[in-house]
Amino acid sequence: MTTELTPTDMTHLRRCLELAAEALADGDGPFGSVLADAAGNALQEDRNREHSTGDPTAHPEIVLARWAATQLDEEIRAGATVYTSGEHCPMCSAAHGWSGVGRIVYIASSEQLTQWRTGWGAGESPVRPLPIQEVAPQVAVVGPVLELVEEIHALHQAAARP
Template identity: 60%
Template sequence: MTWYQPTETERGHLRRCVDLAAEALADGDEPFGSVLVSASGEVLFEDRNRVKDGDRTRHPEFEIARWAGTNLSPSERAAATVYTSGEHCAMCSAAHGWAGLGRIVYASSTEQLVGWLRELGVSGASPVRPLAINDVAPDVPVAGPVEEFADEIRELQRTLHTRG
């Protein structure tokens, strides 16, 4: 696996995403968090997973795409960066592409998540094939995963799948 080395600014945004993921887990939800940042560095929108109440589309990356489509011009969307604790699922990758958003920086990859779930004996966790972002949205620039967050995100997933 090739690790991405983020800048200090990127590291700060990813830290916020992981904190949002932990917040989601503490609220009984799946541990994922994301932040949308403008070309000038302003945090425009952030969210965490909110699927526990039954709407499985309430992923933070999907919410970012919806928000951006309503609140930003096409050029602002294209210049923005989405930071996220986990690489987008296929649904969120498609939403990102359709919304015309720019770069994605992720702390952990789909490949890592699939491996962690296998280690935990979790099967059937998703009704959607685990694909990399560029398998769904080939023109979106991506960077990740980031090694320093791997153990923490793995532990969030372990906690989710082993709590009673």
């Protein structure tokens, strides 16, 4: 389902992979996200911090949605893109729908992650994986990005090892 991505898109997605690796190294799930404006300038970034903080809602996507909602005006939010290593969970999808961020580009889908975790015998998610557009239908969504899926797959596989 990938559409044509620009070199800027790919640069931000590669940064998401770096942030996901940092999260994994710190004992968190391998997720990383970057918020960029319409011109492609990175405005903010974050990584998963749910285990290191003890807060299961400390997902980078929700952090960026909250930041955008409080720091950017409506027009800038509408032109902004969130790049992320994995498709948003329903909580983060809802945050993006409410924040008015216009576009999301993700590397691996929730369906892919669910299939991987099932294959590894890893635990199920506490929430049903839903496509972003089922939760936030007005957000433009691009993904999965097949060129980078194997890299995030490897990080998730490392996270699933006992």
